[in-house]
Amino acid sequence: MSVAQEFLKANETYASTFKKGDLPIPPARHVAIVTCMDARIHPARALGLEEGDAHVIRNAGGRTSEALRSLIISEQLLGTTEIVVIHHSDCGMLTFSNDDLRNKVKQELHANADNIDFLPFSNLEQSVRDDVAFLRSSPLIPENITVSGFIYDVKTGKLLPVD
């Protein structure tokens, strides 16, 4: 069975007791979260989110430059006023360079990824500071939007503020 088929089966159970069909599009808690795609992060459990609460934007590393398009839509069209950036310990983005991955793509796929910046980083705390600073300095993110940065520790489940 493909994983997609397993998802359909699990979804039957979810839909059979679903009672949240009347939620509006704008997030109830007026917040957008930017975090990593990492499988170990369960944003809803780790942060206490229910259906309808928050925009959740996820990509490799939780990089805010790539999230900018989504954040503008979130703020300008759907009324969010706060952004929470969460990177995490033991992140895969700490383990490779652009050259490493571009070479691997050439070798394994005989394809060219030289024009892709994979946005890896070498310092976790600095990556959070950089990504918060990117948003705070962007003319596309208004000054009244609150932006804060955190590290999620995959060993302990703890969320730690980054100043």
Next chain:
Amino acid sequence: MSVAQEFLKANETYASTFKKGDLPIPPARHVAIVTCMDARIHPARALGLEEGDAHVIRNAGGRTSEALRSLIISEQLLGTTEIVVIHHSDCGMLTFSNDDLRNKVKQELHANADNIDFLPFSNLEQSVRDDVAFLRSSPLIPENITVSGFIYDVKTGKLLPVD
């Protein structure tokens, strides 16, 4: 209290009983999900995901072109072999054009977003087909990767395959 502070408080409860500190980086179910940031989607509940199961990539619309960087990392470095693309009913991306949002940004923020493609769409099923086709035709996604497309119905909680 900011929402970030509420997250820290909710996270204390999560971390206090956390027992999943030994999970490896590669997703246990070898799958990457691409879906929308929409607040009403709770991927873990809707699909039956536990910590460690799956990469979850989310952006406005669940667009796969923007997810490509993350998917290459997921497949080449972290061993995923299946991609599940999920768009959803009542999506905000059906409600505006690039010109609409670029003009709004000019008026509200006195800033220029003319170089940003916000990736809106006008036909939900077609957007899923387009995003699956984009991946299937990309030289950066190998042919042995299974790609399937779905629509999540926010009124019923049901996941529906798109052929």
